[in-house]
Amino acid sequence: MRAAPVLLALLALAARVDAQAIVTSPAPDRVAVTVYRNPDRGLEPLNLDWLGGYALVSETRHVRLPAGESELRFEGVTSGIVPQSAIVTGLGEAVLEKNRDARLLSPGALLDASLGERLLLKRTDKATGKVREQEAVVRATSDGVVLQTAGGIEALRCTGLPETLIASQVPPGLSAKPTLSVRVRSPDPVERDVTLSYITNNFDWQANYVAELSPAGDTMSLFAWLTLANGDQTGLADADTMAVAGKLNRNRVEVSPGEAKPIIISCWPQGTTSDIPLEELAKAASGELIVVTGSRIAAMAPPAPPPPPAMAERGGGDMMAEEEKLGDVKLYRIPEQVTVAAQSQKQVMLLKRPAVAVETVYRLQPSPSEFESALERVLVTRNDPAKGLGLPLPAGGVALFGRQQGRRILIGEGRVDDHAVGEKVEIRMDEAPGIRARGAVVGAGKNAEFVVTVTNDAPESRAIEIRLPLDARGARLVKYEGSVLWRARVPANGSAELRYRLDR
Amino acid sequence: MRKWILLGTALCGAAPLFAQGQLPTPGQTAQGDVAVTIYNNDRALVEDKRVLNLPAGRSRQEFRDVSAQIQPETVTLNGRGVGILEQNFDFDLLTPAALMQNAVGQEVTLVRVNPATGQEVRERARVLAANGGVVLQIGDRIEVLRDDGLPARVIFDQVPASLRARPTLSVTVQADGGGPRPVALTYLTPGLGWSADYVALFDEANSRMDVQGWVTLTNNSGTPYVNASTLLVAGAVGNSNPYQQRYYGGGYPPPPPPPPPTIDRAGTQTAGRERLGDFYLYPLPERTTIADKQTKQVSFLDVQGAPATRGYEFNNGWLTTSQEPVSASTVLRFSSSRDGGLGDALPAGTVRVYQKDARGNPQFVGEHAIDHTPMGSQIGLATGQAFDVKVRPVVEERTRLSSSRWKTRMRYTLTNATPKPITVDLFQSGLVGDTRVTDESLKSARPNADQVRWSVPVPANGEAIVTATFDSRY
Numbered sequence: 001m002r003a004a005p006v007l008l009a010l011l012a013l014a015a016r017v018d019a020q021a022i023v024t025s026p027a028p029d030r031v032a033v034t035v036y037r038n039p040d041r042g043l044e045p046l047n048l049d050w051l052g053g054y055a056l057v058s059e060t061r062h063v064r065l066p067a068g069e070s071e072l073r074f075e076g077v078t079s080g081i082v083p084q085s086a087i088v089t090g091l092g093e094a095v096l097e098k099n100r101d102a103r104l105l106s107p108g109a110l111l112d113a114s115l116g117e118r119l120l121l122k123r124t125d126k127a128t129g130k131v132r133e134q135e136a137v138v139r140a141t142s143d144g145v146v147l148q149t150a151g152g153i154e155a156l157r158c159t160g161l162p163e164t165l166i167a168s169q170v171p172p173g174l175s176a177k178p179t180l181s182v183r184v185r186s187p188d189p190v191e192r193d194v195t196l197s198y199i200t201n202n203f204d205w206q207a208n209y210v211a212e213l214s215p216a217g218d219t220m221s222l223f224a225w226l227t228l229a230n231g232d233q234t235g236l237a238d239a240d241t242m243a244v245a246g247k248l249n250r251n252r253v254e255v256s257p258g259e260a261k262p263i264i265i266s267c268w269p270q271g272t273t274s275d276i277p278l279e280e281l282a283k284a285a286s287g288e289l290i291v292v293t294g295s296r297i298a299a300m301a302p303p304a305p306p307p308p309p310a311m312a313e314r315g316g317g318d319m320m321a322e323e324e325k326l327g328d329v330k331l332y333r334i335p336e337q338v339t340v341a342a343q344s345q346k347q348v349m350l351l352k353r354p355a356v357a358v359e360t361v362y363r364l365q366p367s368p369s370e371f372e373s374a375l376e377r378v379l380v381t382r383n384d385p386a387k388g389l390g391l392p393l394p395a396g397g398v399a400l401f402g403r404q405q406g407r408r409i410l411i412g413e414g415r416v417d418d419h420a421v422g423e424k425v426e427i428r429m430d431e432a433p434g435i436r437a438r439g440a441v442v443g444a445g446k447n448a449e450f451v452v453t454v455t456n457d458a459p460e461s462r463a464i465e466i467r468l469p470l471d472a473r474g475a476r477l478v479k480y481e482g483s484v485l486w487r488a489r490v491p492a493n494g495s496a497e498l499r500y501r502l503d504r
Numbered sequence: 505m506r507k508w509i510l511l512g513t514a515l516c517g518a519a520p521l522f523a524q525g526q527l528p529t530p531g532q533t534a535q536g537d538v539a540v541t542i543y544n545n546d547r548a549l550v551e552d553k554r555v556l557n558l559p560a561g562r563s564r565q566e567f568r569d570v571s572a573q574i575q576p577e578t579v580t581l582n583g584r585g586v587g588i589l590e591q592n593f594d595f596d597l598l599t600p601a602a603l604m605q606n607a608v609g610q611e612v613t614l615v616r617v618n619p620a621t622g623q624e625v626r627e628r629a630r631v632l633a634a635n636g637g638v639v640l641q642i643g644d645r646i647e648v649l650r651d652d653g654l655p656a657r658v659i660f661d662q663v664p665a666s667l668r669a670r671p672t673l674s675v676t677v678q679a680d681g682g683g684p685r686p687v688a689l690t691y692l693t694p695g696l697g698w699s700a701d702y703v704a705l706f707d708e709a710n711s712r713m714d715v716q717g718w719v720t721l722t723n724n725s726g727t728p729y730v731n732a733s734t735l736l737v738a739g740a741v742g743n744s745n746p747y748q749q750r751y752y753g754g755g756y757p758p759p760p761p762p763p764p765p766t767i768d769r770a771g772t773q774t775a776g777r778e779r780l781g782d783f784y785l786y787p788l789p790e791r792t793t794i795a796d797k798q799t800k801q802v803s804f805l806d807v808q809g810a811p812a813t814r815g816y817e818f819n820n821g822w823l824t825t826s827q828e829p830v831s832a833s834t835v836l837r838f839s840s841s842r843d844g845g846l847g848d849a850l851p852a853g854t855v856r857v858y859q860k861d862a863r864g865n866p867q868f869v870g871e872h873a874i875d876h877t878p879m880g881s882q883i884g885l886a887t888g889q890a891f892d893v894k895v896r897p898v899v900e901e902r903t904r905l906s907s908s909r910w911k912t913r914m915r916y917t918l919t920n921a922t923p924k925p926i927t928v929d930l931f932q933s934g935l936v937g938d939t940r941v942t943d944e945s946l947k948s949a950r951p952n953a954d955q956v957r958w959s960v961p962v963p964a965n966g967e968a969i970v971t972a973t974f975d976s977r978y
Contacts, residue, residue, distance in 0.1 A: 143601075
């Protein structure tokens with residue numbers, strides 16, 4: 001017989017817990033999402049399985065709470081939610097605490113919670129198909145399952161018989177997904193709109209620029225997609241959708257997807273005089289399948305995301321993201337509500353400029369030694385209205401197209417970083433195989449002279465820029481922004497030569 | 505032999521009694537009045553006041569529902585008239601294998617099932633050995649268990665007293681009289697920790713911010729604490745290297761070490777909070793149940809309209825050139841002082857900064873970790889990089905004066921694409937050896953030997969240029 005005061009205390013406690021009403025808000029009524037980039041991704045394509053960006057989700061939910069104490073559970077939040085970032089507004093002082101429970105309903109958790117409880121042990125006769133059920137108390141679950149039946153102590157599934165345990169209810173406190181909830185106490189019933197905001201992992205976005213160079217090569221049309229990616233299990237329907245450009249400080253928080261324990265079946269030593277494992281024998285005898293009782297939560301790898309579409313021939317009435325300033329970063333707002341589905345990418349037009357004046361420069365930063373290499377093609381412009389630009393340019397990849405007999409041809413790929421209005425913009429493309437440089441060294445030591453010869457296989461002249469260290473000395477060199485430059489034009493189907501020394 | 509069977513029967517008889525009388529119903533716990541004190545370094549002190557019904561004299565008491573990661577060497581049990589003889593923490597778990605090992609030399613019941621008819625045959629068997637496989641003696645035959653692969657149930661008469669479902673704390677006590685009496689069990693456990701989370705809504709136009717502070721506590725200890733009185737201590741006590749701790753059961757790895765400080769000037773004011781020694785205490789206002797695998801947040805700070813300003817900082821680490829302009833850091837500056845500040849000591853955690861967009865909805869604009877911050881401190885949080893404010897440092901000239909002396913002429917171009925004039929704190933670091941500024945276009949400050957700082961005003965939609973010459977002797 002146990003001590004009466006303890007029992008009384010426990011009963012009182014149970015009563016208290018029961019007094020708390022549970023109110024579930026199944027889904028948001030309205031949702032807004034702001035997506036932030038992964039600043040470290042660089043040119044790597046978006047991988048829906050591993051998105052390093054994040055998003056701020058703000059949900060409006062209409063809730064009705066009874067008077068007294070209640071637990072308001074928010075369902076339908078993203079699985080990447082960072083629980084400590086959650087903000088609930090609209091309930092004021094009534095909020096006592098916020099909780100996130102990550103104990104999930106799983107075979108192992110079900111059995112663990114049943115430790116010391118009475119369950120039904122169900123055995124099916126393989127020969128006759130007759131089902132026999134008897135009560136059993138779970139005595140241990142840590143490494144193999146030990147049961148107590150009316151007959152004595154037995155181990156689960158060590159017998160070679162098909163047997164399983166059946167519970168009559170789900171233990172309290174276990175949920176299918178990690179659940180965010182608030183404990184609320186209010187003197188009167190409450191009915192109002194509540195806003196839930198939280199930061200979630202599993203989102204990212206990028207800008208994808210599509211540029212087409214004019215036949216003369218002095219202007220390009222520039223167009224950019226805003227590509228949003230949602231790698232979460234939860235989609236956001238009809239969401240006010242925004243994206244933020246700029247690099248914000250954030251310490252990535254890995255969110256536990258919840259604890260999903262399998263049932264561990266282990267038996268006593270089962271060696272026999274045969275070297276065929278017992279399980280194999282049993283399988284061979286009955287054709288029985290081995291049932292997997294638990295598994296890790298893991299998303300199956302979806303197919304690789306499609307490359308950004310090239311600018312297609314489209315009619316009027318494009319939907320374009322609207323830019324606004326937010327503190328020291330840029331906010332792009334998609335003017336209509338859109339659905340950001342789970343495990344998907346979405347593209348909206350970010351900007352469009354019909355004619356941007358550009359210069360093409362071929363650049364090389366040679367080492368003072370013998371070498372042979374192609375020059376890198378760089379498109380140079382300034383982010384000015386005078387050049388046909390003059391708007392913030394968020395970082396992203398650039399696909400450069402040319403036109404050959406009315407047909408679009410990809411002629412280069414590069415990337416740009418974030419550029420403010422007024423900045424010089426350099427889009428570094430690939431190497432140009434026809435513009436090549438050869439380096440030679442004449443003499444040695446302090447008297448060494450370096451010779452760079454640039455050749456051009458094109459029927460037009462090309463502008464080149466050779467970047468040398470600060471101590472390079474030569475007749476045609478100019479100092480510019482911490483480098484010494486040789487700027488020249490290489491004649492059509494011709495070559496140009498530079499000689500310099502190092503002042504060391 | 506005969507005696508043994510009798511004992512077995514007695515236990516079998518006791519089993520239904522056990523099932524009816526002592527099974528806990530769901531939601532019940534053996535815990536009594538629980539008080540939990542949680543430190544920042546993944547550590548907690550649990551005090552559990554239970555009522556034990558002790559017989560007079562010696563008895564062995566088992567304590568269920570203690571932390572699954574309990575540090576048994578820190579357990580103490582106190583109760584009036586209760587003496588402690590010994591304390592044990594048993595890891596000998598009840599598993600099918602252990603059950604069989606313990607049955608060696610004893611008898612079990614074997615139920616063979618005919619695979620064709622389903623007919624059961626019962627017989628008693630003595631376990632001779634359980635090494636690799638189980639060797640049984642049935643009558644005068646020696647047999648290997650399930651050597652034929654046919655189904656056979658093994659039914660043990662009892663669970664050995666030494667085997668337990670979970671690691672179990674047991675204490676052998678000497679009581680001076682029988683009857684229920686209160687005892688207090690205290691122990692330390694890893695798996696419980698807390699930090700602070702701040703939500704700062706910055707109003708740039710008015711240079712104000714609203715700050716809400718939440719304490720966030722997490723329970724990964726494997727056990728719920730029911731209706732616990734909870735106290736949070738802002739500080740780390742002992743065990744400075746958490747990797748040296750022992751983990752029992754499904755413990756999570758400890759959190760990473762705290763981030764570098766962001767305190768510009770440490771405060772000297774005492775906050776109006778409870779203190780214990782050097783630590784501030786944050787009691788939760790009411791009792792709460794801390795479930796296993798739960799993250800729980802309770803509000804502790806709510807300040808409206810504290811002054812805050814935005815500043816810009818750029819640090820050039822060495823006397824080098826940047827190939828492209830680099831964004832300056834956006835720094836949110838505020839104070840934790842009584843006058844003109846948050847007016848409280850701030851426990852370590854993460855500050856998330858929000859600002860309203862054009863439609864008035866709060867948007868996230870960056871976060872930063874803070875260390876334990878005394879009241880009265882000046883705080884500068886780098887929340888991100890400014891899109892429109894950039895700096896390009898360029899080495900204009902580097903001249904060798906001797907083998908150990910160099911002269912470096914630097915030019916810094918600061919651009920501002922915002923429609924407001926701003927001031928950028930420009931730092932040049934990496935001034936090793938004896939490095940002096942011999943010439944500069946703007947008066948600098950020298951906060952330390954390694955750095956110089958200029959406060960550079962940059963006009964709206966404009967640029968500013970700072971030049972300086974450094975004379976370095978190594």
